[in-house]
Amino acid sequence: MEPVIVVHGGAGNDFDDRVAEFRVGVERATQTGWAVLSQGGSALNAVEAAVRMLEDDPNFDAGHGSFLNANNEVEMDAMVMEGAKLGYGAVAGIQRVSHPVSVARLVMEHTPHSIFVGAGAEQFARSMGVPDCPMEELVAGSSTHLLRPEDRIFRPHAGDTVGAIAMDASGTLAVAVSTGGMAGKMPGRVGDSPIIGCGGYADNELGTAAATGSGEALMKVVFSKTACDLMGGGLNPQQAAEEVLRLLERRTGSSHGGIILLNPAGEVGSAFNTNHMVHACISGTHGLWIKD
Numbered sequence: 001m002e003p004v005i006v007v008h009g010g011a012g013n014d015f016d017d018r019v020a021e022f023r024v025g026v027e028r029a030t031q032t033g034w035a036v037l038s039q040g041g042s043a044l045n046a047v048e049a050a051v052r053m054l055e056d057d058p059n060f061d062a063g064h065g066s067f068l069n070a071n072n073e074v075e076m077d078a079m080v081m082e083g084a085k086l087g088y089g090a091v092a093g094i095q096r097v098s099h100p101v102s103v104a105r106l107v108m109e110h111t112p113h114s115i116f117v118g119a120g121a122e123q124f125a126r127s128m129g130v131p132d133c134p135m136e137e138l139v140a141g142s143s144t145h146l147l148r149p150e151d152r153i154f155r156p157h158a159g160d161t162v163g164a165i166a167m168d169a170s171g172t173l174a175v176a177v178s179t180g181g182m183a184g185k186m187p188g189r190v191g192d193s194p195i196i197g198c199g200g201y202a203d204n205e206l207g208t209a210a211a212t213g214s215g216e217a218l219m220k221v222v223f224s225k226t227a228c229d230l231m232g233g234g235l236n237p238q239q240a241a242e243e244v245l246r247l248l249e250r251r252t253g254s255s256h257g258g259i260i261l262l263n264p265a266g267e268v269g270s271a272f273n274t275n276h277m278v279h280a281c282i283s284g285t286h287g288l289w290i291k292d
């Protein structure tokens with residue numbers, strides 16, 4: 001199969017003045033993932049590498065750019081999934097790590113479990129040799145550093161969450177998603193991003209999806225799995241992306257959302273209802289394209 005990778009930097013209305021920076025970051029992450037694929041690497045390695053790069057980029061709401069919760073702390077959510085065996089791992093509300101996406105992968109590959117939360121997730125990360133990243137470093141890198149009292153009132157605006165989907169030469173699909181969640185969220189709040197079928201999904205028989213937007217709404221329609229089922233039912237990825245967004249709007253009100261999709265043939269779809277969702281794709285056939 002011809003490998004392909006698609007990466008997004010979040011669907012939002014609040015970063016119109018930073019689109020140029022977002023394009024640079026998303027393109028760099030897509031190139032990083034593509035380098036893995038083009039050297040024969042797995043889809044899982046590619047999406048993890050792309051997302052790690054965005055977790056290091058303070059422009060994005062993940063890792064070192066995570067939004068702050070109402071206590072001015074960083075609590076992060078991440079997931080990975082691979083479509084050959086439906087392998088899945090996730091962390092929620094994790095603190096003091098630089099790369100939650102890699103901890104999610106360790107959960108998938110080194111435990112009999114699927115989701116680790118909070119202190120247990122951190123304890124697991126340490127036990128696997130993941131270095132400690134002091135909270136001050138994550139907060140200092142936050143794109144909302146520090147929340148002013150008036151910003152601590154939660155406004156359900158989608159942010160700059162990141163996600164990547166890929167297909168490798170063997171035809172295996174994979175997804176990785178990482179986020180600091182919504183700015184001003186209540187401590188302990190978990191969004192769609194780490195939840196299987198909501199923030200992301202991958203099944204070699206259906207396709208793969210990475211979502212962004214208002215997590216509470218995306219969960220209600222099991223956004224990513226629904227999009228994959230639409231592809232399994234015969235829609236092409238672009239039709240499925242548009243259809244699942246219509247469903248989100250119809251069933252949950254005017255919720256913000258965006259999605260990137262790949263079907264098992266490596267065809268791409270994307271849709272969003274916010275001002276921007278910077279996303280880029282690289283494949284051997286079509287080279288690089290980037291949209292916002």
Ligand code: ASP
Binds near residue numbers: 190214216
């Ligand atoms: N979906 C994320 C969440 O609800 C936010 C985002 O996509 O920007 O935590």
